[in-house]
Amino acid sequence: MLRSVAAHLSLDVHQPLEMLLAVAVAEGPFDRSERLLVRTDDTVLDVEEIKLPHGGRMHRVLAPAGRVVVDYQADVTGWAEPAPVEDVDLVEYRRPSRYAESDRLLAFSRDQFAGLAGAALLDAVVAWVSQHVRYVSGSSLPTDGATDTLLKRRGVCRDFAHLVVALLRACDVPARLAAVYAPGLRPMDFHAVAEAYVEGAWHVVDATRLAPRPTMLRIATGRDATDTAFLSYYGGSLRLRSMTVTAVTDEPAEDDGTGLVALR
Incomplete structure (x- = not known):
């Protein structure tokens, strides 16, 4: 399988700042060719790569004031290995976090999904969220x-x-x-999905059902959006003028959103 992905960001930087980008494909044993270019109107900026958990890669840029453009492109052939299982992850990812306040939803979740486990629980949670939450662009706040x-x-x-x-x-x-x-995602953008540990492995679930899971390609992984934002910055301010994301594959997949699928 060949998967080709790209991201283009145009930014207005108001004061010099430190910019952190999470747009690169996570490391894996597949064949990967890629290019990341961050530039102003007349200068190519230095980019420092920082390793993240689960194969993720963040890129640090010291950006001057003015227009800054980010272009990333990658061609990936083959598959990643199934996500490794670490004991510390099985502890960390059962705890509440900033945007996934599971401690506030204990009674609701345990009543709604009583008696279910494994793949059946995953399918039931995904089905409930898919049926009771509407996908509406711009309908939520970053917080x-x-x-x-x-x-x-x-x-x-x-x-x-x-x-x-x-x-x-x-x-x-x-x-x-x-x-x-x-x-296959519509509308095309960076996409966020959940991964759950059941039956001895990590499996990807997506209650939006807007794209087939078998062709998804990992960028970053963490507790919630705190750990996976495609752009964060410190020491100044900026405005995102425009963004374009593309992702295509030479082997489209069908997916009804049920069953166990690994993110590879």
């Missing part, structure tokens, strides 16, 4: 967490993923958020 999404019953992909993660953690299932490139 919204799983509880807000449950109350508002609308959101975007990160809101769906946060709610799935929180409901699973409330049932004592380790769950985490993954930022991915998603061939």
Whole structure:
């Protein structure tokens, strides 16, 4: 399988700042060719790579004031190995986090999904969120967490993923958020999905059902959007003028959103 992905960001930087980008494909044993270019109108800026957990890679840039453009492109052939299972992850990803407040949803989740476990629990959580939350672009705030999404019953992909993660953690299932490139996604963008540990392995679940899971390509992984944002910055301010994301594959996949699928 060949997966080709790209991201283009145009930014207005108001004061010099430190910019952290999480747009590169996570490391894996597949064949990968890629290019990351960060530039102003007349200068190519230095980029420092920082390793993240689960194969993720962050890129640090010291950006001057003015227009800054980020271009990333990668061609990936083959598959990553199934995500490794670390004991510390099975502890960390059962705990509440900033945007996945599972401690606030304990009673609701355990009542709603009583008696379910494993793949059946995953399918039930995904089905409930898919049926009760509407995907509405621009309908949520960057500070919204799983509880807000449950109350508002609308959101975007990160809101769906946060709610799935929180409901699973409330049932004592380790769950985490993954930022991915998603061939077939409509509307195309960076995509957020959940990963859950059941039956001895990590499996990807997506309550938006907007893209097939088998062709998704990992970018970053963490507790919630705190750990997986495609852009963060410190020491100044900026405005995102425009962003374009593309992800295509030469082997489109079908996926009804049920069953166990590994993110590879």
